[in-house]
Amino acid sequence: MSSTAAFYLLSTLGGYLVTSFLLLKYPTLLHQRKKQRFLSKHISHRGGAGENLENTMAAFQHAVKIGTDMLELDCHITKDEQVVVSHDENLKRATGVNVNISDLKYCELPPYLGKLDVSFQRACQCEGKDNRIPLLKEVFEAFPNTPINIDIKVNNNVLIKKVSELVKQYNREHITVWGNANYEIVEKCYKELKEPHTMSRSQKFLIWLSDLLLMRKALCELLRLASKRNFEGHCSYLLVSCYF
Numbered sequence: 001m002s003s004t005a006a007f008y009l010l011s012t013l014g015g016y017l018v019t020s021f022l023l024l025k026y027p028t029l030l031h032q033r034k035k036q037r038f039l040s041k042h043i044s045h046r047g048g049a050g051e052n053l054e055n056t057m058a059a060f061q062h063a064v065k066i067g068t069d070m071l072e073l074d075c076h077i078t079k080d081e082q083v084v085v086s087h088d089e090n091l092k093r094a095t096g097v098n099v100n101i102s103d104l105k106y107c108e109l110p111p112y113l114g115k116l117d118v119s120f121q122r123a124c125q126c127e128g129k130d131n132r133i134p135l136l137k138e139v140f141e142a143f144p145n146t147p148i149n150i151d152i153k154v155n156n157n158v159l160i161k162k163v164s165e166l167v168k169q170y171n172r173e174h175i176t177v178w179g180n181a182n183y184e185i186v187e188k189c190y191k192e193l194k195e196p197h198t199m200s201r202s203q204k205f206l207i208w209l210s211d212l213l214l215m216r217k218a219l220c221e222l223l224r225l226a227s228k229r230n231f232e233g234h235c236s237y238l239l240v241s242c243y244f
């Protein structure tokens with residue numbers, strides 16, 4: 001190997017090692033450190049179902065009053081495109097009326113029953129006098145500083161867009177978590193809130209430098225040869241082991 005080729009190879013490897021070390025030790029050179037917006041140890045599921053009628057303003061007010069860290073609620077959309085807080089799309093369990101929220105205008109929604117079974121806890125009921133199905137914007141207006149977890153109950157593009165608009169309208173991006181266990185719904189939620197990432201000049205320079213140092217043809221060839229030798233050595237070891 002000539003001295004020029006050796007120098008080129010060593011400089012490539014050196015650049016690779018230095019860049020790898022720097023990015024491993026200081027990842028914030030390329031990626032901004034994420035800030036923890038809030039910490040939730042106590043989350044009131046459906047506003048604290050079991051203590052009040054689930055997903056009602058009375059339930060949310062009670063939960064905040066006793067010091068909950070976060071409200072959890074569920075959303076659907078009405079025929080006139082109002083985002084409402086309700087766990088069930090069909091209101092038979094909660095109101096006694098066999099009708100879907102999406103088939104009614106908001107003003108047509110029936111009230112909750114005075115007493116409901118808590119669906120996620122056996123032999124438990126909740127009751128209360130506040131039996132009105134609230135709008136999501138009412139919750140945002142009443143609790144502007146309270147973190148809220150929103151479960152998007154149906155894969156509906158209009159619902160997802162409306163929730164996104166409300167989150168932005170009330171400047172709640174930093175204290176609102178929303179999505180669903182369904183991956184497709186989560187993907188849509190993410191796309192709604194995703195904003196283009198702008199990089200500083202220093203970040204662009206580091207990316208250019210990393211690309212220059214790491215994507216050299218000589219380094220790729222060296223890694224390919226090293227991988228080939230390791231593979232051949234491994235096969236020889238297997239052959240000897242089998243022979244003996």
